[in-house]
Amino acid sequence: MSDKKFNTWQHPYTPNPKYSKRVAYFCMEYAIHQPLKLYAGGLGYLAGSHMRSAYELKQNLIGIGIHWKYGYFNQTSDEFRQMTVQWQARNYNFLEDTGIVVPVYVDRHQIYVKAMYLRPEIFNTVPIYLLTTDIPENDYLAQTITHKLYDGDLAARIAQSIVLGIGGAKVVEALGGADIYHINEGHALPVAFYLYSKYRDLEEVKKRFVFTTHTPERAGNAVHEMWLLEKMSFFNFTPLPEIRKITQVEGDELDYTLTALRMAKIANGVSKIHGEVSRKMWEGNEGICPIISITNAQNKRYWADTDLVKALAVHDDEALLKRKRHLKKRLFETVGDQTGELFDPDVLTIVWARRFAGYKRPDLLIADYERFMALISRKDKPVQIIWAGKPYPLDQHGISTFNHLVRYTQKMPNCAVLTGYELTLSRLLKCGSDVWLNTPRRPQEASGTSGMTAAMNGSINFSILDGWVAEFARHGENAFIIPPVDTSLPLDEQDRIDCQNMYDILENEIIPLYYDHHDKWLEMMKRSMSEVTPYFDSGRMADEYYRLLYEA
Incomplete structure (x- = not known):
């Protein structure tokens, strides 16, 4: 269901013909402005600057993220000035309810994801749609999925990826669809599995899916057990043997970054050195896409x-x-x-x-x-x-x-x-x-x-x-x-x-x-x-x- 006002992309401009291709950009965090506490660090700062420059260039791009109820955390100190962590709920009166609510499955249970809208004129960004499960349609456990950025619980983090990836892809479809689905780091990987469940053809996924990797260390790339991801509905109900075939996973674990490289048409590292490091990291793995370098920048x-x-x-x-x-x-x-x-x-x-x-x-x-x-x-x-x-x-x-x-x-x-x-x-x-x-x-x-x-x-x-x-x-x-x-x-x-x-x-x-x-x-x-x-x-x-x- 959706309000007609939000059934298409809401750019306040006619896109520049150089940038007319419809792109949906998925990121787990955005550093847009101090009042909007949806970020942890550099990944969010980068995404925030990207959304601002895309607006300035009149690009036909939208952002898809998550409305974190408690943000990351407030960093404070105790009486001895030792660091303490404070979680504080926030209500943002400048976010609009789009009326778009989509179903997704987490741990084989149907839950609902609502899209909130950040208007471009608020902070001079392209339109950004922020997803929340903290709505009455869900039980309490499902509501908590979008409470804390990078939740310490493994199942919660997997659920967050499902909400961002599959929930986000369904919101994009409710807005009229996209030509390109761009995931900034591996958190939104379920986008690729959603596209595969729709087209049942890996080549069709590759036409639409691109990937940016930010992590030059193998230990920094998420790796989880296949049985757990299947149980959590990470693969959007595509049978596991088929998932193994398209991801070329023979063992018991799925590497998010390697899988994204195998399902994308092209990927990039975020500096010239990082592009070189990434190519060396993943060389020898069959079926990966080209990895180029697009150096990060700030607005x-x-x-x-x-x-x-x-x-x-x-x-x-x-x-x-x-x-x-x-x-x-x-x-x-x-x-x-x-x-x-x-x-x-x-x-x-x-x-x-x-x-x-x-x-x-x-x-x-x-x-x-x-x-x-x-x-x-x-x-x-x-x-x-x-x-x-x-x-x-x-x-x-x-x-x-x-x-x-x-x-x-x-x-x-x-x-x-x-x-x-x-x-x-x-x-x-x-x-x-x-x-x-x-x-x-x-x-x-x-x-x-x-x-x-x-x-x-x-x-x-x-x-x-x-x-x-x-x-x-x-x-x-x-x-x-x-x-x-x-x-x-x-x-x-x-x-x-x-x-x-x-x-x-x-x-x-x-x-x-x-x-x-x-x-x-x-x-x-x-x-x-x-x-x-x-x-x-x-x-x-x-x-x-x-x-x-x-x-x-």
Whole structure:
């Protein structure tokens, strides 16, 4: 059943003929705007920028996601400033009930999925349809499927994939159908099985199905037992022998990424390095589609500070520096509010902020105790350091690392660990930092887009040479690069070498340049701001998706 108002795609424009093919884009999370808490990290930030640029380019594309009642989680702290997790229900009065309700099966039980509508004019995105099972037609257990993003329960996560993939595909059909079904990461894989159950021909599925992979590590790709997926109705009632035939699975487990690669006509990695890594990861597996590279990007119109951009455009160095100092002071108000510490806007400020995951090494700066203590104890040419980021709420190692950093730096007046790393805080950190530090183990960073938006706001990247940075950075000209380490070495040895190289560059290049040659620092900052766009603006990315993936 559907309201006639919603029985077709509701674009507020006539699509540009270059982008007329009807595309439905499926993603488990979207970072659209601070009030809409439907995201966990980089995957959502990327999807949000894609939806904004698709709107700006007048593309014939819609987003399909999930209306998470409790979002991801609110990251707060207790009386000792140790991280705590808070779940809070939210009602979004700007979402409209489409009247579209579709049935899906979860664990062989029929449940109902309702589509809510985010109008393009609310946040300047293409139309986005957000799915919910939290409706009276369902029993309580079914209602909880769309409560928490990345639920810790395995059966719940599989159910979420079914709702997004099969429920989303049925909503798309209720809206008139699509030419291309694009899944951003493997969560929505049931889309492919829904299409197969409709056409009963893998070649017909491939004509319509494309895939983006974001995970360069095998351990990061979902793998579940076939019997459980069949029991959960993941395959939309296609018999298991037929599923084994089309997916070429002979064992007891199904790999989401490998299966998507076998059912799609084409796929992409999210940077040039990641495309190469992905091809090597999956080479030797029969029946996979071509894997190209479409490097991630972020939406400049949303992320870049307008006054910084204007000052750069008219070559007004005084206005640029004045605005940057103001943005630092604005960030430091948040630091003071959370920690009671007052930072100095004239002091070099380094920020490490992203998802707290082990391979990203948030604690690399403190790995060398003597050099770290010397760094933060400097009276001449001082340094301020800020950390921020959300660990997965069940990742005890990530939470332990976060809490360790809090305890380790709590009495250091020029160090701060902030909670609530969401869109608003992310913007403050990118606008208010001088140096944006990125320390993943190569080659585990698929893209790492936070550095793009930092560069847009006059923060200079200081990074391991991985992901998007390898396509942008020139050491000492628009960024600082920690030289590549031999990845065949033991992890602790890689960490030791990376830490040593990081401190060498920090002590011998970055700090002296900032304090002794500020005119050269300014030129480097301006070069970084100028060179990060247009290539790393998501308009280029959204265009490439149409040309290289959808039209392939």
